[in-house]
Amino acid sequence: xxxxxxxxxxxxxxxxxxxxxxxxxxxxxxxxxxxxxxxxxxxxxxxxxxxxxxxxxxxxxxxxxxxxxxxxxxxxxxxxxxxxxxxxxxxxxxxxxxxxxxxxxxxxxxxxxxxxxxxxxxxxxxxxxxxxxxxxxxxxxxxxxxxxxxxxxxxxxxxxxxxxxxxxxxxxxxxxxxxxxxxxxxxxxxxxxxxxxxxxxxxxxxxxxxxxxxxxxxxxxxxxxxxxxxxxxxxxxxxxxxxxxxxxxxxxxxxxxxxxxxxxxxxxxxxxxxxxxxxxxxxxxxxxxxxxxxxxxxxxxxxxxxxxx
Numbered sequence: 538x539x540x541x542x543x544x545x546x547x548x549x550x551x552x553x554x555x556x557x558x559x560x561x562x563x564x565x566x567x568x569x570x571x572x573x574x575x576x577x578x579x580x581x582x583x584x585x586x587x588x589x590x591x592x593x594x595x596x597x598x599x600x601x602x603x604x605x606x607x608x609x610x611x612x613x614x615x616x617x618x619x620x621x622x623x624x625x626x627x628x629x630x631x632x633x634x635x636x637x638x639x640x641x642x643x644x645x646x647x648x649x650x651x652x653x654x655x656x657x658x659x660x661x662x663x664x665x666x667x668x669x670x671x672x673x674x675x676x677x678x679x680x681x682x683x684x685x686x687x688x689x690x691x692x693x694x695x696x697x698x699x700x701x702x703x704x705x706x707x708x709x710x711x712x713x714x715x716x717x718x719x720x721x722x723x724x725x726x727x728x729x730x731x732x733x734x735x736x737x738x739x740x741x742x743x744x745x746x747x748x749x750x751x752x753x754x755x756x757x758x759x760x761x762x763x764x765x766x767x768x769x770x771x772x773x774x775x776x777x778x779x780x781x782x783x784x785x786x787x788x789x790x791x792x793x794x795x796x797x798x799x800x801x802x803x804x805x806x807x808x809x810x811x812x813x814x815x816x817x818x819x820x821x822x823x824x825x826x827x828x829x830x831x832x833x834x835x836x837x838x839x840x841x842x843x844x845x846x
Contacts, residue, residue, distance in 0.1 A: 567614065570614060572631055572640060573631070575614055575615050576590040576591055576594065576615060576631070577590055577594070578590050580641065580644070584632070584634075587631050587632070588632070591615060594611075594612075594615050595612065595615060595616070598611050598612040598615070599612055600612060639653070639656050639657065642656075643657075676757060676758040676761060677758055679757050679758075680756040680757045680758040680759070683756055683757055684751055684753075684756060687751035687755075688751050691750055691751060778793075791821065794821045794824075794826075795809070795817065795821055797825075797826035798817075798820050798821050798823075798825050798826065800826070801825045801826045801831055802820070802825060
């Protein structure tokens with residue numbers, strides 16, 4: 538329950554911080570003001586009316602003609618409402634029809650904060666952001682979360698295993714083997730025994746299904762980078778398979794027959810490795826990739842299951 542509670546609080550904290558960072562969908566356009574009110578026009582005004590209102594106000598409040606500090610602040614606001622000249626590529630709000638449509642939608646649907654904010658930043662950054670850089674950054678972020686998640690799961694699984702009697706018995710057996718059958722029970726040796734337990738724990742190889750030790754080769758970013766190599770290797774293997782077994786009609790090798798058997802039974806690769814060699818040989822010899830043989834095998838398993846009951 539503790540890991541679940543910790544994850545829940547982490548999620549709530551992340552959402553809270555995200556809400557603090559994201560501005561309301563209307564304020565991202567003209568701060569706390571209404572873009573139409575700043576220009577003194579209605580939402581139904583056409584492009585010509587908006588343009589006239591902007592130029593009229595800009596002439597009145599331009600810093601070169603009006604030295605009043607408040608007038609200068611207002612000029613910045615109306616410039617932002619109509620178009621942002623300070624940006625490398627002009628980002629328009631009311632001047633551009635597409636952006637104005639987004640703004641009108643944000644006015645009509647202020648509750649859709651995330652959607653409106655996403656549309657705004659897409660219009661703002663989309664034209665000057667390299668899509669490849671965005672994809673690379675996204676892959677790195679996802680891979681980082683993936684790696685941290687794998688380590689968390691692995692450490693939690695290790696802690697659970699260390700509490701089991703089987704694990705403690707293995708440690709005792711290793712301690713007896715190292716000390717020649719002599720165990721230290723004095724209080725003064727508790728620290729030494731603790732250090733010994735840590736050393737022995739490092740020697741034990743813990744293989745836990747579903748919580749394997751994290752590997753950089755399993756990360757999403759690495760897999761994407763190696764995708765051309767992986768696809769080439771797969772195509773080469775498939776071509777070799779067709780040439781050897783379809784064209785030349787050669788008998789299956791033991792490795793390829795094992796692959797066909799495992800695929801026919803639907804057994805994962807890790808589980809197949811744990812099966813005894815004699816059992817594997819028996820299954821391979823049955824040629825279970827042939828449907829009739831597979832049906833016969835399943836019938837035998839059902840009979841065996843009923844007999845055991």
